[in-house]
Amino acid sequence: MYDVIVVGARCAGSPVAMLLARRGYRVLVVDRAAFPSDTVSTHFIHQAGLARLNAWGLLERLRATGMPALRRMRFASGDLVVEGFADPIEGITEVCCPRRTVLDALLVDAAREAGAEVLERCGVVGLLFAADGRVTGVRASMADGGEREFHARFVVGADGVNSTVAARVGADVYRAVPATGFVYYSYFSGIDWSHQNLIRDERQFAACRTHDDLMMLVVMRKRDAYRTFRADPEAEFQAVFDHVAPEFGADLRANGRQEEPFRAIHYADNFYRRSHGPGWALVGDAGYHKDPLTGWGITDAFVYGELLAEQLHLGLSGDVPIDDAVAEYARRRDRDSAGVFGLTVAMSELTLSPFLASVLGAVSRSPSYQRKFFTMVGGGLSSDEFFAPDSLAALYDEVGTPPAERLLPADAGAH
Ligand SMILES: Cc1cc2nc3c(=O)[nH]c(=O)nc-3n(C[C@H](O)[C@H](O)[C@H](O)COP(=O)(O)OP(=O)(O)OC[C@H]3O[C@@H](n4cnc5c(N)ncnc54)[C@H](O)[C@@H]3O)c2cc1C
Structure with missing residues (x-):
């Protein structure tokens, strides 16, 4: 019997597992992926996110992977340009864009080092319920093809937008706002644009320096452009740079070399999901998802993953009834994330109100x-x-x- 089972071991799941294991709880974290593992997501992290890594003692480890620090940002919409950098936030004076293969593996390792049991290639297919409806564990399909049941006092779904845990408990969605765009991105050598996030005429590109001296280049467009884009992604990708900022388009054409295939995604809608119930909670994208444009998914997964771990600790230690403690997590997450959610939804129109x-x-x-x-x-x-x-x-x-x-x-x- 575990204290907590966490389903999903990336930005939300591994920190929750790590923080609870560090407090001495018996934690199992499972993921159907095997790490290191990539995922279709760009990977910009804000200072507030790096502050969490720093507090957990993991920022130096991430820096040591050769992750470039960025200390200048540029946002533009049409001819309006906002450029510069933030004040230090909890002592953090940089932002960064670490590859998910690096970041997620580091988080999984940290959970394991903290004492959590980590099972990879282990996909949860169902939940176990007590007669009163309380979640008491998971049923999972294992790497060897068999199925196993695992029992716990509490189950956390950190299993992303298409969360199995959310589906099995029937968690309702609220504040849903349809997604407006699609994304193509890849990694390029031969150019160095530090950080850019530029929008013009409902076309957006972002650029961020990442590992291996590569630039991550991302293009976002509204969904009505998808059919045309998909017919010739190389030309359409280049055309966005040429249109939004011709000087960047010229540099890309002359000097940029695409090092990896495009990743493309029609990403999910913006939404909140009911994130607590008897014996269960949702965290990360499983409970609250928004457009990738503002790059807040990873940071929020860290911030609210930590909050959930704190509230679970209050419940598991007996200080507060656990379902009340977790309800308080969801209440605070909804309150504190409303600003980021609203701004992200507004910006996702790719044109300023x-x-x-x-x-x-x-x-x-x-x-x-x-x-x-x-x-x-x-x-x-x-x-x-x-x-x-x-x-x-x-x-x-x-x-x-x-x-x-x-x-x-x-x-x-x-x-
Ligand atoms: C195109 C795009 C670009 C993005 N860019 C950024 C960005 O620049 N910065 C940023 O902060 N955020 C960005 N995001 C958002 C970011 O990817 C997510 O917010 C973040 O990954 C959420 O982390 P998570 O741990 O909640 O979920 P995920 O990263 O989705 O991880 C969920 C994990 O659960 C596992 N899982 C799922 N179901 C099961 C199951 N049944 N059993 C076992 N395991 C399961 C999966 O294998 C996966 O490893 C972007 C998203 C997209 C789509």
Whole structure:
């Protein structure tokens, strides 16, 4: 009998398993993948995410893998450019983009080192329930083709957007917003653009330096462009760079060499799922998923994975009834993630709303607000604080925005 079984061993699952094992609980974490393992996801990590790795003693280990540190960011929409970097966030002065083969394996190793039992090539196919409906374990298909049952006081679904745990407990979705785009990405040598996130005419590209002296290049477009794009991905990929920022397009054409095949995905909708119930919880993408444009999935998996582990500890140690402790995790996650979720959904339109255009137009003319903007983006300031009417009024005053163009949150509804 385990204290906790965690289903899924990547950004959400392994940290939960590691943190509970470090507290002395008997933890099993299972994944149908075998690590190191890639996944279809780009892999930018914000300062708030690196701060969690640092707190867990894993950041130096990640740095030692040859992961480049980035200390300048550039966001542009049309001709509006916001450039710079955030204030230190919990002492973290960099962002980065580690390959998932490296990051996820490091997290799995850390869980194992902490004392969690890790079973790879082990896919959960069902849950075990007590007569009163409480989840009491999992049924899994094993690497040897057989099936096994594992019993636990609590089961955590960290098994991604198509979560088996969520399906088996019938967790409802709420705040769903349909996804707008699709992504193509790959890795290129011969160019070095540090960090870019540029949008023009509903076309976006992002660039981020990663391991092995490669640039990760990502293109995002709205779904109506998919059929055309898929017919000739190489030409369409290049065309986005040429259209959004011709100087980057020219550099890519002249000097860039694609080192790996494209990964392509019609990613899932934005949603929250009910993430707690008798004997179970959901964490990471299983419980809360949003468009990849703002690159917050990994950071959120770390932040709320840690929160879930803390709340589970309160429950397992008997301080608080465990289902209440986990309900509190879900309540706080929903409250604290609302700003990132709202901003991400707004940005995923690949065109700025009049409100965001007004604010970011002003930000682009203020070095201090550019810093503040990246501090919000990096997780050091909430979007409520950043977009607070007083703060925006001071910004508009500073850069001399004409009264008719001074849009406030009330003009936008959501961001
Ligand atoms: C195109 C794209 C780009 C992205 N770019 C970024 C980015 O730049 N930065 C960022 O922070 N986020 C990004 N994201 C989001 C990020 O990938 C996710 O938020 C993050 O991976 C969530 O981690 P997770 O551990 O919750 O789930 P996942 O990473 O999906 O891991 C779930 C794990 O569960 C396992 N699993 C599933 N079902 C079972 C089962 N039944 N039994 C056993 N194991 C199971 C899977 O094998 C998998 O290993 C991107 C996503 C996409 C699609």
